[in-house]
Amino acid sequence: MIRQFLLFSILLSFGFLPHTATKGIEWEFKKEKSGIKVYTREGVDSNIKELKITFSVEAKLNNIIALINDVEAFQNWVYRCSMSKNLKKITHFETYDYYRIDFPWPLSDRDMVGHTKLWQDPETKVVTTTTVAKTEAADEVKNFVRISDHINKWVFTPTSPNTVDILYTLRSDPGGRIPSWMINMAIDQGPVQTMLRFRDMLKGGTYKDVQVDGIENF
Numbered sequence: 001m002i003r004q005f006l007l008f009s010i011l012l013s014f015g016f017l018p019h020t021a022t023k024g025i026e027w028e029f030k031k032e033k034s035g036i037k038v039y040t041r042e043g044v045d046s047n048i049k050e051l052k053i054t055f056s057v058e059a060k061l062n063n064i065i066a067l068i069n070d071v072e073a074f075q076n077w078v079y080r081c082s083m084s085k086n087l088k089k090i091t092h093f094e095t096y097d098y099y100r101i102d103f104p105w106p107l108s109d110r111d112m113v114g115h116t117k118l119w120q121d122p123e124t125k126v127v128t129t130t131t132v133a134k135t136e137a138a139d140e141v142k143n144f145v146r147i148s149d150h151i152n153k154w155v156f157t158p159t160s161p162n163t164v165d166i167l168y169t170l171r172s173d174p175g176g177r178i179p180s181w182m183i184n185m186a187i188d189q190g191p192v193q194t195m196l197r198f199r200d201m202l203k204g205g206t207y208k209d210v211q212v213d214g215i216e217n218f
Helices: 002-013 061-069 071-076 180-185 189-203
Strands: 028-033 036-041 050-058 081-091 094-101 109-120 127-133 144-146 149-160 163-173
Touching: 036 189, 050 189, 061 109, 061 127, 061 149, 061 163, 061 189, 071 081, 071 094, 071 189, 163 189
Parallel strands: 109 144
Antiparallel strands: 028 036, 036 050, 050 163, 081 094, 094 109, 109 127, 127 149, 149 163
């Protein structure tokens, strides 16, 4: 049972939730931990719930985007991410990246190629970024299960020069045969750990003075 819950935490930390149309379905509040609020809702074409997380951080917008853009550092804060690297840079704000996720034995580890786009509203300064799985963008790797259906979205809304509200939504499918009721039981475990680490990364000095070209602070 412990191994099962660890597995589901891994799945959900990276946004492995059902990619379904859910327009009109309301989010339900699930829990709050250290200022991080977790919501879930039913999927239309799946028994697996979707996830939304909201919280605020004390940081400049540029510091946050610098962290998000540092793909190779994902393994330092994304729960169970064992490898992350850039494959191709289209523009400064559009990339193809490769990720590996460590699954507990005897399950096969997962990997994914993500197509990420980032943009900023010139008036509100709100930054939005989405990552969609693009399986065909790189050859499959032996002994890894390739994630082929995935999307996550970040929305960063600056409310002051040093404060940003964050909205994070997840929908995807990890592949394989995993009972939906088991995934739903541990739906918030991995993502909450990921966001706590994300916030800790911003408190460090690595990204404090970084200026991202094309991103304007509040």
